[in-house]
Amino acid sequence: MPVLPIRHDSWTTRVAVACALLVTAAAPALAGKVTGELELSAPAGKPPLRGKAYLDRIENPYKAPRDVDPFPYMIVVLEGDAAKMPEPPPQEAWDLVGDRFDRPLIAVVPGSEVLIRNKGRGTPTLMIDGHADLLPHSPLNPRGERGFKAGAAGTLYELRDEDTPHITGGVVVVATPYHAIAMASAKDARKGSFSLSDVPDGTWTLRIWYRTGWLDGVEQTVEVKGSKTTSVSTIKIPAGLPTAASK
Amino acid sequence: MFWSKIWLFLVALGAAAALTVALALPPAAHRERVRDERQRLATACDVVGIELELAARNHVDLIGTFARAAEIVGGLEQVDPGMPLDAEKGKRLRQTAGTLVSQIKVAGADPDAPTPPGLRPNFAWMLDASGRAVARWGLDEDDTGDVLAGRWLVDDALAGYLRDDVWLDKGTLYMVAGAPVVSRGDKGFVGAVLMGWRLDLDVSAQFVQAFKDTDQDAEDRSINIGFFGGGKAITKSSRDVNLDSDILDRYGAVDKPEEMGEDCRRIAPFFAHDGKHEYAVTVARLPGEIASQDGFFALYTPRPAAPSFGAAVGKAKHELGGGFPWALVIVGFVVAFAGGVVLMVLEADRPLRRLQADAVKLAKGDGERMAEDQHHGRFGSIARSVNIQIDKVSRDAKAAKKDLDQLLGPAPEGSLGAVDLLGGVPPSPSLPGMSLPPRPAAPAAPPPSEFRFGDQGAAPARPAAGP
Structure with a gap:
């Protein structure tokens, strides 16, 4: 491959480098944002009793105990073209x-x-x-x-x-850096949300990892175009949180 | 002789029974004692389990009350989990907790009475809704801001449950209780409180107080307790016994049942040494978080001494109230000996003396027969036998005299007849019809008439040897 005899101190070189930097810096701005909501089909239930000591745990009489929060254990992942991976x-x-x-x-x-x-x-x-x-x-x-x-x-x-x-x-x-941990809603324990930013244009497959495996029945196709925010329709999480690994 | 034999038989029977008891009873008693020790250990194990459960119940009751205290609820309501902690608020909350803890008393007890050990917690921690330590009283008071959420008890308390747990923290064992703190407004759960009670020597000793041997005898049957966790000895009720390493070594090989609650009854006791003595040991696992760190408690008591005469005597001394009855044993022996002597004198010695005296009298010619009616039993039989022989000899003599009289004719008046004749000149062997034995030569020894019977009458005095 022939090498052009370009002098580094020439103004053309400086302009080319500046343009390249501008293009590079502008690229993430073109990436879009993907948001969505998750909803449990059934209450997650009481937290499991771990390490019972001498007594069974007693429910506080003044306020009903909280259900277990599964959302910190859910990771929403967009999988797509490997060529677009940074x-x-x-x-x-x-x-x-x-x-x-x-x-x-x-x-x-x-x-x-x-x-x-x-x-x-x-x-x-x-x-x-x-x-x-x-x-x-x-x-x-x-x-x-x-x-x-x-x-x-x-x-x-x-x-x-x-x-x-x-x-x-x-x-x-x-396989992809486009992933986010779901967050529980402050108002409704059965609902959660997620937000993924800097997602390149393209068609992506949304999957959810829960604890030890991929959740079954939650895959969605997501189209990302430009810098717009793409909202995914509410994802219903099946009761019992079945994962591929648990089958 | 009859009663002597009966006496001998009874004494021999008594001695045999005593010997049998002395030999057979200690091993049997030892086996019984071993069974008893196992049962005591299992019972003590159950009792300690019940006491721990009772303590946990008291702790949960107390933490529930503590979590409802207005000062605690108000203090935690002011904490925003998303904001940095206010040191001043944390300090006030710590002081409030200390004041509340100092007011803990036994329900219904005298207000001036000292609070028993193990009732007041060693620490009280206040957490916000995210599980962050807002204030600590009693332990690590200067540490705040770290997150305790994640611990099972803390997660449950933050979710709205009251519960207990057993923690191992920096080499110390704590019984812990946690409770949620519920806002009086609409904030829901605003945090949680924890309290911990250290299991130390004093508390451990309380668990086995009922099994302390207060007898002053040489054998100590006290049951002691030790707590273990994380592969180390944590605390115990007595520093005098050091079985820690031996128990830890053997614990791994113990066959444990699936259900933790069956440990006391299902785990077979084993033996451990402290270098000087052997102990019977039983173990039971501790529940809660400490269970995942191999937490357990061990109960141990000195192993019953092996069966021996000395041990049996020692046991008898103890059972009989402080001293072995040597005087009774000696008196019994003397009575048995005296009874035997008396019976021997009455049944053997005195009749023999009478027979001997009677025989001497007969030998001296003071009588013609032995007095049979004065001798009884076998001695009378001897007298009868001698009299029968005397009668026989007398009859033979009379018959011989009669034969001589018929042969030689009646003896002249004033003579002794045939006997007299034979005493002078022996009849000629040539006489028809006569066959008399030759007359013995004159004896060199003194005649029988010179024999003398001693008073004790055993052997006749031998004549002195001639020159």
Whole structure:
């Protein structure tokens, strides 16, 4: 391939570089936003009783207990043309904020580094079930950090503390960076919402990952055009939250 | 002799029975004691389980009351989970919690009476609706802002449940209770409160107070308790016994039933050593969060001593009230011995002496026969036998005299007849019809008349050997 004898200090070069920067900077602005609502077909039910001690737990007599909130465990993912995928982010920070992670489930793309930051007081010894070599087997001190590299898409990393049973979290590897964690509605516990930004134009398939697998019966096709916000019709989550992995 | 034999038989029977009891009873009693120890351990285990459950119930009742206190509800209503914490508000809330805790008393008890250990919590923590620590009293008071949500009890409390749990925190075991804090307005759940009660030596000792051996005997049958979690010993009711490492080593091999509540009855006791003594140990798992950290409690008591004579004597000393009845044993032995001697004198010694005296009298010629009616039993039989022999000899002598008289004719007046003749010149063997034995030579020893019977009458005095 012939190389043009362009002088770097010429004004044409400077203009070309400036145009290129402008085009690059303008590209995300052309990407669209995808929002939507989720609705549970049936109440999620009472939270499971974990670690019963001497007594059965007693319902507070002044106000009915809350149902379990499944939305933090739901990740809405847009899957599409691999050619439109940007470079994977180098790092995904995940904070341990005491006796839990700030998000119980996160999604990363293949090759990302998951950086665990201990912002609590404890010194958990974190480990990943089935991937003992990914994290060093030693306590993570307060303010300490620890990371591991995500593998292939579809992999689920389940982290837990060796010393305490309640510190758990999940990292699911998805093929696309266009994903978001659902948020419960403040007014209605059965409703949630999501918002994805910087989605390139094109046709995407919306899927939802719940805890350990893809939810069945919730896939949708989403058309994204320009910088407009695309609203997805309310997605009905089947009762019982059936996942492919649970079948 | 009859009563002597009966006495001997009875004494032998008594001795045999005593020996049998002495040999057979300690092992049987030991087996019974081992069964008893197992039963005591299982009972103590059940009792501790009940006491822990009762304590948990009291804790939940208390935390429910605490969560409804106006000062606590008001303090948490002012906290916005999305905003940074106000240190001043947190401090006031901590002081309020401390004041409330100090007012905890036993219901219905004397207000001036000291609060028993284990009733007042060691810490009280207040959390906002997101599970963030707003204020801490009693433990880690300077730490706020960290999130406790995620812990099972905290999640349940934030969701609206009251419950208990058992936590292991920095090497200390706590019984914990949590409750939601409900707004008096329309804010719903504005947070949760937690209280924790440390399981320490004093509290542990309370659990086994009923099984403390207060007897002053040498054998200690007290049952002690130790709590374990995370592969370590946490606390125990007595520092005098150190079985921790042995119990931890053996706990892993214990066959545990599926249902945790059956541990006390289904887990077989094992034995552990503290270097000097052996202990029977039973274990039961602790429920709640600590269960996932191999939490359990162990009850142990000194193992019953192996059966031995010394142990049996020691046991008898204890059962009989402080001392073995050596005096009674000695008196019993003396009575048995004296009874035997008396019976022997009455039935053997005295009749033998009478027979001996009678025989001496007969030998001295003071009588012609032995007095049969004065001797009874076997001694009378001897006298009768001797008299029969005397009678036989007498009859033979008379018959011989009669034969001689017929042969030689009647003896002249004033002579002794044939006997007299034979005493002088022996009849000639050539006489027809006569076959007399040869006359024995004159004895070298003194004649029988020189024999003397001693008073005790055993052996005749032997003549002195001639030169």
